[in-house]
Amino acid sequence: MKKVEAIIRHIKLDDVRDALDKIGVGQMTVTEVKGAGKQRGYEETYRGTKITIHLRPKIKIETVVEDDKIKEVVETIIKNARTGDIGDGKIFVYPIEEVFRIRTGEKGPDTVKE
Ligand SMILES: Nc1ncnc2c1ncn2[C@@H]1O[C@H](COP(=O)(O)OP(=O)(O)OP(=O)(O)O)[C@@H](O)[C@H]1O
Numbered sequence: 692m693k694k695v696e697a698i699i700r701h702i703k704l705d706d707v708r709d710a711l712d713k714i715g716v717g718q719m720t721v722t723e724v725k726g727a728g729k730q731r732g733y734e735e736t737y738r739g740t741k742i743t744i745h746l747r748p749k750i751k752i753e754t755v756v757e758d759d760k761i762k763e764v765v766e767t768i769i770k771n772a773r774t775g776d777i778g779d780g781k782i783f784v785y786p787i788e789e790v791f792r793i794r795t796g797e798k799g800p801d802t803v804k805e
């Protein structure tokens with residue numbers, strides 16, 4: 692099992708979620724986060740004064756899936772989160788050691804299958 696963590700734009704959340712649903716991925720955690728990428732921040736003028744905003748609001752989607760699903764999940768996120776402009780986001784993939792379903796006590800890959 693692996694965790695796919697995608698940092699994306701707010702405006703792309705619905706598209707990404709719908710597309711993941713279509714490939715059978717519905718179990719996820721979504722969080723509002725703030726972050727900075729390569730550009731570190733950006734300048735903006737507010738009432739005539741230049742201000743630098745170091746952290747921009749983003750959406751974090753985390754979903755744990757079986758290994759054989761990773762390629763499809765990553766490709767789906769890239770396709771649906773992309774605008775082509777800087778700040779489209781990043782995807783991180785982590786190994787997952789174990790998963791437990793609290794209700795039943797089950798563990799293992801079956802707990803992340805739809
Ligand atoms: N190396 C990183 N570590 C942790 N979080 C990151 C990293 N890079 C990006 N992020 C997160 O992803 C968000 C979007 O990053 P962003 O798309 O700006 O990446 P980038 O590498 O600067 O690419 P681009 O040049 O397309 O902007 C950031 O606001 C931050 O939350």
Ligand SMILES: [Mg+2]
Pocket residue numbers: 727728729730731777778779
């Ligand atoms: Mg950036």
